[in-house]
Amino acid sequence: MNKMLKIVSIAWLAIASSVVSVQANEVLDRVAVIVNDGVILQSEVDAMLAQIKRNAAEQDMSLPSDKVLRVQAIDRLVLQEVQLQIARRAGIEVSDAQLEQTIQGIAQESNLTVDQLRNEIERLGSTWSSYRESVRKEMMLGEVQRGAVRERVYISPQEINNLSQMLEEMNEKEVEYRLSHILVGLRDGSGSDEVQDARERAEQLLELLRKGADFAETAVSSSSGSRALEGGDLGWMNINAMPTLFAEAVRDKRKGDLIGPIKSGVGFHILKVADTRGLETVEVEEVNARHILLQPSVILSDKRAKEKLEEIRAQIVAGEASFEDMAREHSSDPGSASQGGDLGWSQTEVYDPAFKRVVDNAEVGVISEPFKSQFGWHIVEVLDRRIQDATERSKQNRAYQLLFRRKYQEELENWQQEIRDQAYIEQVVK
Template identity: 60%
Template sequence: MKKLVAFFATAMLLATPLLVSNTTHAQQLLDRVVVVVDDGVVLQSQIDQLVQQVKAGNNFNSANAPSDEVLETQAIERLILQEIQLQMADRMGIEVNDSQLEQAINGIAQEQNLSIDELRQKMADNGISWASYRENVRNEITIQQVQRAAVQQRVSITPQEINNLVKLIDSNQSTQTEYRLGQILIAADSNSSQSELEKAKDRADTVLRLLDEGSDFSDLAIRSSSGSAALDGGDMGWMTINSMPTLFAEAVDGKPAGEVVGPIRSGVGFHILKVQDKRGEQTVEVEEVKARHILIQPSVILSDNKAKEMLNTFREQIAAGEKTFDELAKEHSSDPGSASRGGDLGWARPDKYAPEFKEKVETIAANTISEPFKTQFGWHIVEVTDRRTTDTTDESKQERAYQMLFSRKFREELDNWQQEMRDQAYIRRVAE
């Protein structure tokens, strides 16, 4: 009833063409309402512009194109959905400011290898005003934000689904990954006595111990291996999981370069294998930092300048040996999570932190206390106590699997959600 009241209240304005007077005061048709969508409308000019954009697109094949009537029908349907979602954005308080818009347009221009002026000219050549193009981009961003807010909560992904997909990806990739294996074989055939087997096992354990202590694998292979590649330092060359002995495949599948496995018992003795190298598999490494900080938060009784002065005093006290970083953090830091640990933040990737903090921990020399700097949380001094490179391949696989699942499920839920929104909306075609 509410929608009907709103419709009839505006029907007198919407059902007739919009008019404009020229210099001779003759009335000319400017635009007209084609569809009423809840509290909004779809105009003929919007439909014409969208059809024009489609025809000007790189994917449009005029030789095999649908009729203008079909294009217009599709355009109307898209604009109805757009209007429903833009009205929802208004109710949700979602707005795209000019800074966000400019950033998005700059990104579009870069993707097309164009300057902003060239992009503007391209729109003009296609008969699209720059103001209309900007508004279209703003609407697209707004709708994306509405969709994320409304649909994301409808997507559910379990850890089991992620693990299953990771295994599937790994199984497909393992057939392509090549391993360069080194082997040290301590001979002991199936006819060996128990005593001989024990002696061979002891020799294999000794070789493993020497490798753990840093001995060269190639040198030990030449001196100790009974394998056919002993004189080559045990080098067996490049093999995939499917082309190496099953016993070896089970032992080295998924192992990183440099990993030593064994001893593995077979009918000919005890094998010690080393993954000398791998190729065909993507590994992901990230830089992590171990840092500690002291945070001072300004307040009504503590100004920005005073907070900064306090931190400068702390730096001087630490440099003079009057106080330690640990003591000052415990006494003064406003970060409850790290203060009790002397400001220690543990190991973390720099991108975990606020932009200003990230820039500091990435650039400051180790074991140097930074000058005071400000983030959204307050004023800080920070010290990086260590750095390391961490293999995050497994974590990256999990994230990739999650994103693949999320993308598929989001698309499915988005289609369902849009259909639900359309079914619930008041939509009326205005007769010409």
């Protein structure tokens, strides 16, 4: 909710708040438009027109005629009123606490304090109270839009894959690889036995490299490639500058990866990605943890739940019982209890904040003291930690977000047109 509102300009919110201000301070003059069971007042239309003109003058913008501006202002006010009616029927409300948090965010995005924001709003011709109500109204509009439009957006896995691949191809021109190369050569006209022998030698070299043999030393002693004396270093190049055979093999590889053997007309090639630049990589830490949860109830008091976990922990530490058996027998978490408390591999961001805090700071193999989260009392043991390459996941997520934003805007416009078409609208004052 806050994120959407932070991008709304102060000037536009001032337009909306000036309308609210007119409503609050002037006697109801005339009804300009009837919208279902609500109305738009002539004073609201006039206030919006006046504010648009003031903002245009400050920015030295030219505007169309008053007649055209009036049509646009009424259209916007009608659409706003229809959406607000839907929001009210759905029981959407914005608390004062939510409102204060959002206003704080708007001020920060504009590099202002809340007091400075207030001064700016008043300089634009509005009042602080009407501005606050306009922000509240924008928050309600955002909530009802998301609720109505999100379910209309469908993105297929194929769309995500296609866009992800297109973005990757666009970035490939900027990515460079430093390759090291070993060639187990073949002479012209080599027979099948010689080809098989060369293949076996290449596979043996690759196995040695995987076990930690130095690539440069191996290239000097075993490669028949033109850069053997340089340790097989081919220098920096992008995908388009590589031989096609290498380009296809190197794509999606990371620093340190070994590739091969790759057969060509001159022999078998072994490649190592010595380094990369311009290549986006994303790594995340995952944790494998297990826990035992006791949830306080009418039967089990909060104090007794903690004491019981202390007893269970003592039994496990003393070797009198296993963690798995105690989790199966006592844990209130049905998802992990049957697995001996094992939560599997995951990033700690998925956990409750209190649980995450303990897991992030825990030593591997040490059972924590009992602690409390929103779910109850836990003891937890971190079994292992690992760093995972999340680059592909990040690319897919980026593609999804781009597609979602594009389709969301399309569906929002379709939905707004639908609800406007279905509304009863009668213009009274012309």
